[in-house]
Amino acid sequence: MTADPPLVLDIDGTLTRPEGWGIDPRVFDPIREWEAPVVIATGKAFPYPVALCHFVGIPELVVAENGGVVYTGDDVFFTADREAARAVAEEYRAAGYDLGWGAEDTVNRWRETEIAVNLEQPLEPLREIAADHGLEVIDTGYAYHVKDTDPNKGEGLETIADRVGIDLTDCVAVGDSVNDVSSFEAVGRSFAVGNADELAKAAADEVLDAVHADGTLAVLERVRES
Ligand SMILES: O=C(O)COP(=O)(O)O
Numbered sequence: 736m737t738a739d740p741p742l743v744l745d746i747d748g749t750l751t752r753p754e755g756w757g758i759d760p761r762v763f764d765p766i767r768e769w770e771a772p773v774v775i776a777t778g779k780a781f782p783y784p785v786a787l788c789h790f791v792g793i794p795e796l797v798v799a800e801n802g803g804v805v806y807t808g809d810d811v812f813f814t815a816d817r818e819a820a821r822a823v824a825e826e827y828r829a830a831g832y833d834l835g836w837g838a839e840d841t842v843n844r845w846r847e848t849e850i851a852v853n854l855e856q857p858l859e860p861l862r863e864i865a866a867d868h869g870l871e872v873i874d875t876g877y878a879y880h881v882k883d884t885d886p887n888k889g890e891g892l893e894t895i896a897d898r899v900g901i902d903l904t905d906c907v908a909v910g911d912s913v914n915d916v917s918s919f920e921a922v923g924r925s926f927a928v929g930n931a932d933e934l935a936k937a938a939a940d941e942v943l944d945a946v947h948a949d950g951t952l953a954v955l956e957r958v959r960e961s
């Protein structure tokens with residue numbers, strides 16, 4: 736019998752239903768029953784992965800905002816400066832654009848280090864304004880993220896691994912987009928789900944045929960057995 740490897744799981748595109756939206760409920764029990772640490776590494780704002788851990792019923796090990804916020808279960812680390820991203824949002828709005836999430840904007844409301852913009856909003860002016868502030872824009876397939884070029888999910892994983900005593904070379908990561916490339920590079924074994932973008936596919940050790948949660952569930956079966 737071999738122990739389950741620690742897991743690094745992305746949310747959108749990776750734990751999602753086949754149609755691409757909403758978490759597939761079939762992932763809840765395998766994650767809950769996993770006999771090793773599970774890190775949720777996401778581009779979403781901090782409260783979302785914390786809530787996911789809470790409702791699944793696992794310890795809160797979280798990389799949020801693409802590495803801008805890292806939670807080890809004991810300490811929170813902020814690794815990017817929110818002011819530059821906020822300034823970009825202001826300028827984008829002042830130029831007549833909108834972040835695209837409605838007046839109360841629950842996508843950005845609790846964000847602490849970066850800004851997310853709806854994919855229906857114009858990208859080029861966003862890129863230009865971000866570049867003026869020394870920031871990059873990445874497209875996860877779910878949102879444009881205006882972020883510091885430095886922090887990323889992989890660095891967040893290193894912080895958690897250090898604090899919690901996980902060996903990243905033992906870890907298995909599953910993801911779907913450019914924001915998972917650094918996770919894939921940080922861990923011992925990486926899988927891109929079938930719906931992943933080209934950058935994630937190129938960085939992964941293995942690309943799955945199955946998409947979204949079907950892909951992730953297949954990985955859990957495989958790595959548990961091996
Ligand atoms: O926030 C996004 O755009 C994507 O989130 P994810 O990193 O969990 O896929």
Ligand SMILES: [Mg+2]
Nearest residue numbers: 745747748911
């Ligand atoms: Mg994703």
